[in-house]
Each structure stands twice: as C-alpha cells, then as structure tokens.
C-alpha cells in the first residue's frame with residue numbers, strides 16, 4: 001500500500017498575497033541554496049518572480065488537485081492547520097475557492113469542517129486529521145472542538161503545531177488535556193516537533209525531547225513525531241526507541257537529504273534500535289519540493305545507492321512498510 005501520511009490542502013489564509021509572503025519567507029534559503037536568489041541581500045520583487053515564486057502564490061489545491069498529484073497512492077492523509085494569529089491576522093486552513101460547500105466566508109476556525117469536506121469528496125482515498133490550537137481560545141474550547149471533529153465530522157487523528165502557535169507540547173495545562181481527549185477518542189496525535197524556516201516559529205518549542213514527558217504520562221497515546229524531528233533527527237529517533245507508541249513521519253526530512261543520505265539514515269535506524277516499522281512516508285505536499293511521485297521514487301529506489309556502494313540492500317518488505325504498510329497497520333487499515 002502506498003500512503004502519504006502528511007499532506008496539506010486548500011489555503012492558509014483568505015488573502016493570497018499574505019499566503020505568498022508567508023511561503024516566500026519560509027522558502028528564501030531553499031531558493032538561495034539552489035542559486036536562484038541573491039545570497040547576501042533580500043530579493044527584489046522581480047527576482048522573486050523570476051525564481052518561480054510568484055506573488056500570486058501557488059494555485060489552490062483542492063481534493064481534485066491532490067488526487068491528481070498523488071497518482072498510484074492508495075491513501076492521502078490531509079492535515080488541518082488550526083487557527084492562530086500571525087501579524088494581527090487569523091490564519092489556518094481555509095477554502096478560498098468556496099467549492100467544498102462549507103457555508104460562510106473563509107474562516108480558519110472552521111479548518112476541521114474544510115478537511116472533513118475534503119474527505120467527503122473521496123472517502124476511500126483521503127484520511128482527515130483535525131487540528132486544534134489550545135492557545136487561541138483556551139484548552140476547554142480546543143478539547144470541545146477536537147471531540148466535535150472526531151465524533152461529528154469523523155476525522156481520524158489530530159495534528160498539533162505548538163512551535164508555530166507558541167505553546168509547549170509539554171505544557172500540562174494547555175497540552176495535556178488535548179492528549180487526554182485524544183486518548184479517550186482513540187485517535188493518534190501527530191505533532192510538528194521539528195524545525196521550521198518560518199521566522200516567527202519558536203525553535204525551542206520544536207525540540208522532540210519535549211515529547212518525552214508526554215510519553216511518560218500518556219503511555220497508551222499513539223504519537224507521530226512529524227518530519228522525524230528534523231533537524232533533531234537523532235533526538236526524535238531516540239524517543240521512538242524509548243516510547244512503545246511513538247512513531248516518526250519522514251516528510252520534509254526526506255526532501256532535504258540526498259538519496260545516499262536517506263540510505264545512510266535508514267541503515268542506521270535498526271542498529272540504534274529503531275525498527276523501520278516505526279517510520280512512515282509523508283510528503284508535506286503541496287510545495288515545489290514535495291512532489292509525492294518524486295519522493296516515493298526516492299524511497300523506492302534507495303537500494304540503487306546500496307548497489308553503488310556495494311552494501312546489502314534494505315529488505316523490500318521494510319521499504320514497502322515505510323511507503324505505506326506501516327501506516328496502514330498503525331491506523332488499523334491492514335492486518336498486523
């Protein structure tokens with residue numbers, strides 16, 4: 001089974017210009033690394049346009065576009081982005097196209113309704129994860145929204161963004177009631193516990209080790225460390241070996257390393273006691289580095305690097321596991 005365990009959809013703000021500016025800030029050094037933007041001063045508008053990152057942003061991605069860009073995929077996890085204030089503006093997943101039938105103007109407080117509507121568009125292909133921000137209207141409101149998203153909207157998990165929203169995933173007042181509710185609802189929690197190139201994001205709140213207390217207090221909670229903690233990958237891997245119900249998801253990390261480094265990463269997991277069965281393939285689609293087809297091919301062909309280096313190949317069932325079988329078992333979509 002081929003599963004993208006981490007993708008996004010729709011828009012992050014009602015205003016495309018704001019969304020483009022947000023994306024440019026996070027992408028500046030990616031373009032600089034590729035040599036297409038000046039390295040020692042901020043780019044002009046013309047230089048941004050020439051780089052391919054237009055001020056109009058990216059085309060709107062709805063269910064049809066996501067399915068189109070995931071050929072051959074059995075399932076696609078779509079993650080809501082919960083509302084937060086950034087530069088005085090409320091951002092979060094919104095349907096600026098208005099095609100999903102969620103009533104009212106685009107409103108990030110309805111992020112879970114939009115994702116549920118995406119799932120309804122192709123229920124056999126999309127798996128929807130809700131999102132809540134306990135720092136926005138308090139933890140009681142966040143827990144109530146999570147319960148609604150699962151029991152009324154039918155969403156299958158929850159994605160949390162503490163570092164972007166400036167709260168700690170180890171905060172006993174703000175975060176723990178959300179984990180408690182997720183455990184009671186029987187859903188997994190995916191947490192962006194990794195870096196971000198968005199300047200406003202708080203790196204010190206992104207450290208994977210902040211989840212250790214979560215693992216100690218919620219022994220049965222299923223936790224997915226998004227992006228495998230990149231750039232603190234070893235810290236995240238150690239959490240996976242320590243906590244029986246912790247898993248890692250590879251998006252972003254996968255896009256930022258060569259295929260040879262991917263082989264090296266996968267080869268050192270099991271010697272450090274992280275079964276490859278604990279890792280899930282994900283893409284962070286849509287974005288210019290996050291082409292699901294190219295990223296899946298990078299994993300599928302990783303043994304070409306083993307051949308070139310005269311190393312034993314990774315067993316095919318391990319690669320099949322990474323690409324989707326592990327996640328299917330994790331979510332109960334396939335037999336153990």
Ligand SMILES: [Zn+2]
Nearest residue numbers: 006007008284
């Ligand atoms: Zn993401």
